[in-house]
Amino acid sequence: METMRDRFGTVASRLLDEDPRVAVVLAEIGRDAFTDAARRHPDRLINVGIREQLLVGTAAGLSLTGMRPIVHTFAAFLVERPFEQVKLDLGHQDTGAVLVSAGASFDWPAGGQTHMSPGDVALLDTLDGWTVHVPGHPDEAETLLRHAVAAGDDKVYVRLSLQRNRLPLPVDGARFLTVREGRAGVVVAVGPMLDTVLTATEGLDVTVLYATTLRPFDTAALRRATEAAGTDVVLVEPYLAGTSTRAATEALADVPHRVLGLGVGRRELRRYGTLDEHLAAHGLDAPGLRERIGAFVGAGAVSA
């Protein structure tokens, strides 16, 4: 089955053909997807070797000359390792890039903690002006990547994962989509968590919003959803639990509300195994979500 990352290689190669402003910057990881593109565009397919600080610094330098760099490696090496480069070379220099990560929170569980990055979005959240896309399907990854590249000199993060939903939805790079409507709470399912959330909330009277662009956070959509469904809000994110809690509470700052942030736990699991085993361990499988969401909105209904 085609992964988001497979699609990224295809689409980014095509973008190199289509747009002379685009450059792809790599640090070895992912280079096999660009063998043909490298032949066609030797000046715009740049592999700096295993040098992640240089990876981000080079992208920023490209941007300073007017290029639109797409930067790709595993999330742990793209956001966490060169974080000061992300903060200063892109933020402080007031220039932009499209960072496209792979690996996500635990796409390679057998690889262990060194290749896991559940904290990437929370870390970017300490910085100003980042757009964050979390697609849930390869088609959505393509759409959001194209939005990201077309976004002038904006700073954009596209988080690719092996976790995915069965079917794509028509995402637009900005708004949350309403997937189901109810009256006893709002569940925001982020990217690849949607299918599991729909299974977990089967029979519960909740609104389900689908979010693939998390920053900026679609405050209007959340507020609108709470008008019919009330202000009990559950966020289900495929990365660090609570990452978007601040955004949700800011959206509802002027009304009484409750927010439950579900996601990957902080404690290092120190387990290998499979993606599904890790989802279950963090309570992000359907039974785990149903138990916690049900208890939360159930309690809300009693007190209402």
Next chain:
Amino acid sequence: MTITADHGYDDLPRLMSLMTGDEKHDFAATSTLDVLWVLYDRVLGVTPGRADSPDRDRFLLSKGHGPMAYYAVLAAKGFVPEEWLPGFGSYDSPLGHHPDRVLVPGAEIGSGSLGHGLPLAVGSALGLRAQGLTGPAVWVLIGDAELDEGSNHEAIAYAGAAGLDRLHTVVVDNASASHALPGGIAARFEAANWSTATVDGRDHAALYEAFTAPHPGRPHAVVARVEPKNAR
């Protein structure tokens, strides 16, 4: 507000004396003075009128500590008004103790945290080449202790291997690194396939010759030696 662009080297001490408040970086400021002057006066193809031109030469001050000499040269060459200098470091001044490209006309990068300029310069050289702009030179100024940063080692290794011949680094060496590179600074660049020259950083003729030496197919590093930081 007047911008006077016809100052000479002899005006620099007076311009620097207008800035106070960062005396702890005084040595850092004066160590770069002659290098900056020779570059802006005789080498760099950039003027206030061409500060946004795509084919201008780029000068990236990576060593953002003690930018008084930099601001003095930018004022002498008319990029910033002389009237800005006395406000140095104050709330309303665009001139901080580390420069900010968003605030300072002519500043290509904001710097202060060490080890960012050379990777940015690598990207700038690649970006110009990818756009067919083969004329402009990219210059970056770093300090000898700044070379300790691993990000610089990443950039030096890559730039040499990639043959980025429009990339130029000047290392102002005031012997401030606690653990100096064995064999000297130039050896580090030579090992990575750079062209190098090591000269007296106070000798304008020697600096000019080193700055303009041909280096086909390779990036070029000039080590400009000045008086040791701790000897002054």
